[in-house]
Amino acid sequence: MExxxxxxxxxxxxxxxxIDTDQIxxxxxxxxxxxxxxxxxxxxxxxxNADGSPKPGFVLNDSRYRGSILVAGKNFGCGSSxxxxxxxxxxxxxxxxISSYFADIFRGNALNTGLLPLxxxxxxxxxxxxxxxADPQLELVVDLPxxxxxxxxxxxxxxxxxxxxxxxxxxxGYDDIDxxxxxxxxxxxxxxxxxxxx
Amino acid sequence: xxxxxxxKIWDAHVVRSVEGLDVVYIDRHLIHEVTSPQAFDExxxxxxxxxRPSQILATADHNVPTLHQDQPIREPLSRLQVExxxxxxxxxxxxxxxxxxxxxxxxxxxxxxxxxxxxGLTMVCGDSHxxxxxxxxxxxxxxxxxxxxxxxxxxxxxxxxxxxxxISVEGELRPGVTAKDLILYxxxxxxxxxxxxxxxxxxxxxxxxxxxxxxxxVCNMSIEMGARGGLIAPDATTFAYVEGRPFAPxxxxxxxxxxxxxxxxxxxxxxxxxxxxxxxxxxTPMITYGTNPGMGIxxxxxxxxxxxxxxxxxxxxxxxxxGFERGESLLGKQIDYVFIxxxxxxxxxxxxxxxxxxxxxxxxxxxxxxxxxxxKQVEHQAIAEGIDKIFAAAGFELREPGCSACLAMNEDxxxxxxxxxxxxxxxxxxxxxxxxxxLLASPLVAAITAVQGxxxxxxxxxx
Numbered sequence: 001m002e003x004x005x006x007x008x009x010x011x012x013x014x015x016x017x018x019i020d021t022d023q024i025x026x027x028x029x030x031x032x033x034x035x036x037x038x039x040x041x042x043x044x045x046x047x048x049n050a051d052g053s054p055k056p057g058f059v060l061n062d063s064r065y066r067g068s069i070l071v072a073g074k075n076f077g078c079g080s081s082x083x084x085x086x087x088x089x090x091x092x093x094x095x096x097x098i099s100s101y102f103a104d105i106f107r108g109n110a111l112n113t114g115l116l117p118l119x120x121x122x123x124x125x126x127x128x129x130x131x132x133x134a135d136p137q138l139e140l141v142v143d144l145p146x147x148x149x150x151x152x153x154x155x156x157x158x159x160x161x162x163x164x165x166x167x168x169x170x171x172x173g174y175d176d177i178d179x180x181x182x183x184x185x186x187x188x189x190x191x192x193x194x195x196x197x198x
Numbered sequence: 199x200x201x202x203x204x205x206k207i208w209d210a211h212v213v214r215s216v217e218g219l220d221v222v223y224i225d226r227h228l229i230h231e232v233t234s235p236q237a238f239d240e241x242x243x244x245x246x247x248x249x250r251p252s253q254i255l256a257t258a259d260h261n262v263p264t265l266h267q268d269q270p271i272r273e274p275l276s277r278l279q280v281e282x283x284x285x286x287x288x289x290x291x292x293x294x295x296x297x298x299x300x301x302x303x304x305x306x307x308x309x310x311x312x313x314x315x316x317x318g319l320t321m322v323c324g325d326s327h328x329x330x331x332x333x334x335x336x337x338x339x340x341x342x343x344x345x346x347x348x349x350x351x352x353x354x355x356x357x358x359x360x361x362x363x364x365i366s367v368e369g370e371l372r373p374g375v376t377a378k379d380l381i382l383y384x385x386x387x388x389x390x391x392x393x394x395x396x397x398x399x400x401x402x403x404x405x406x407x408x409x410x411x412x413x414x415x416v417c418n419m420s421i422e423m424g425a426r427g428g429l430i431a432p433d434a435t436t437f438a439y440v441e442g443r444p445f446a447p448x449x450x451x452x453x454x455x456x457x458x459x460x461x462x463x464x465x466x467x468x469x470x471x472x473x474x475x476x477x478x479x480x481x482t483p484m485i486t487y488g489t490n491p492g493m494g495i496x497x498x499x500x501x502x503x504x505x506x507x508x509x510x511x512x513x514x515x516x517x518x519x520x521g522f523e524r525g526e527s528l529l530g531k532q533i534d535y536v537f538i539x540x541x542x543x544x545x546x547x548x549x550x551x552x553x554x555x556x557x558x559x560x561x562x563x564x565x566x567x568x569x570x571x572x573x574k575q576v577e578h579q580a581i582a583e584g585i586d587k588i589f590a591a592a593g594f595e596l597r598e599p600g601c602s603a604c605l606a607m608n609e610d611x612x613x614x615x616x617x618x619x620x621x622x623x624x625x626x627x628x629x630x631x632x633x634x635x636x637l638l639a640s641p642l643v644a645a646i647t648a649v650q651g652x653x654x655x656x657x658x659x660x661x
Binding site: 015016017018020022023026027028030031032033034035045050073074075078079080081082083084086101103104105108109112113122126163164165175176177179180181183184186187190191 | 213214216217218219221223232233235236239240244246249260261273275276278279282324325326340341342343344345347348351352353354355356358360390391394395421424426490492508509511512515605606607614624626627628629632
C-alpha cells in the first residue's frame, strides 16, 4: 500500500446520496482476477452511454474537474462489500473521498486500499459541494498527520476523525496482514485454550 | 456484568486487544470465485502460508450460469475466474463445492444447510450478505478482499467493536405477510444507512415465531440498512434445524454444544446503544419503488410525495430511473419479469410458498418467470417433492443454482427498461442489468404478480 501523508488538490463533486458500490463498479466488471484496471469502468453506467461514448454532464467527463478528491453525498459506498469499488476509485486517480457518512465496509476497504475516507458534517459537505461547483479550481489541502482538511480560500480548517491505528498504517503504507501474521503465537495460544469440542 | 448476545460471542473470540481494536478470531471462512483471487495472490506475493485451510469452505455461485451447468462455462472471463478458484483450492487444500458438486450453491444457502453455520460462531465471507448466518445466533459479516487475505493468513481480523442495536417486532404477522415483508418494512423505517456502525439483534415475538428460513431472510438484509450484521438468539427452532446436518456436532458433542448455545441470549438488562420496537400488525405486504432497499412501501401504498430538500435530487433521479411519479400508487403496473431466487429467498420454504400459490394456475403470458434454487440440495428437494412439475405446469422456469439475476454478473440479466419483481435484496440502478428496474418483494408477492401480470393487492388473491 502506498504511503499517504498530505494531499494538495481540487475536488470533483458528485452530490448524490446513497451512492452504492454497484454504481461505483457494476458487478459485470468484477470478473477480473487482479486488482488493477478497474478505473476505466468507475461509475460506468453514469459515465458512458451504451455505445461507450462519454455522457456529457457527468463529473468524470467534465474537463473542469481534475482533482484527486471525490466529494460525494452522504452514505457513500453502501451495498456490496466489493473492495473493487475502492480499487476502481484509486485506479482512476482518486486518493480521498469526502462525504458526510460512509458505509462501514466501504470505509474499511478504502483504508485497506490507501484511499482516505474523509468524513465531514452535512453542513460542511453542502458548502464544499456548492463551492466546488462555483469554482472547480477550489483548492483543498488534506493533512493526515494533523487530521485536517483545509480550504485556503475560506481561511478555514476542519478536523476529521480516523482510527489511530489505521492512520499510522496509511501514513506508513502498512496493512493489517503484517500486524496479524505477527500475532501468530497469541492466535495459536487462543486456539488451544478454547473450550470448543465440536 | 450484563451483556448482549452479540457481546457474548464477540468477547469469546477476542485473541487480544490493541489500541482500542480487537484481534477477533474467525471460526468459519466462506469464499467464492469473485472476491478471493486477489486475496490468494496477496498470500503468494508475500510468500505466506494459508493458516487454517480446514476452516475455509469454497463454492462457485456469483459467476455461474443457471442453465447447462454440466457444460463448460461459455463466458471466458467467468470461466477463468471459476477455474482460478479451483486451482487455488487445490493448491492450498481447501474444500471446494464447485460447479457440478452435489453440495454446490449460493454460499449463504449452503453454509446453513450443511450445518456449518452454528450458534456462537464467528463467520466471514467476502460478501455483504454474510449477515444471513446471524439467523443462527452467529456473529457473521461481510468483508473486503484485503480482509479475506488477512483471514487466510491469520484466521483473524483486526476490528473495532460495532455499536449494538436491537430491533423488536412484537405480535403476530398478518396473513400474506412474510419475513421478507417484515425486513423490507424495517428498512423502510430506518433508511438505507439507518443502522450503519451497528450490529443488530432482531427480537420480539414476531421474530421468534419465524422459521429458520424466515430468520435467514431477515438477517440477510441487515446490510441494506447499513448494519455490520444482524443476529437472532438461538432457540429450539435453531437447534432442530441444525441437528443431524453433515457438519453439525454429533453424539456427546451435540449435547455439549446445545448446552452452550442455550447461554447465548441478551441478558435482561443488557444495554443497546439504539433500540426500535415495531408492531407486526402494522406490517402489510411490501414492495420497493425506488433504487435502494429503503425505498419500500406497502403494496397498497403510494410513492411519497414529499421528501426533505436535501434528498430531493437523489429521490427524483431514482423515480426517473424507475419511471414512477411522486405520490402515485403502484397497483396495476404491468410487470415484465419475475425473479425468485438469491441468498435472500431461494430456500426450499420459499419455493414451497411459490408452488402452493401457483399450483393449478398459469403465469401471465407477457411475464417471464424464473426460479433459481439456492443450492443443488434445494433443487433436488424441489424435484423430490414434485414442486418442479407445479412450476413447469404454471409456466415458471426452474433453473440450476447460483446468484443468477440478483446481480447481473452472470448470463442472467433483466433488459434495460424492463420491470422485474424480484425476491432478491437490492434494487440499485442496473443491479439486474444496465437499465433494469427492480421491485423487491417476497416470494409470495412475486408469485402472485407473475400470475396476475401486474402489481396487485395480494391480500385479495391469497389461496
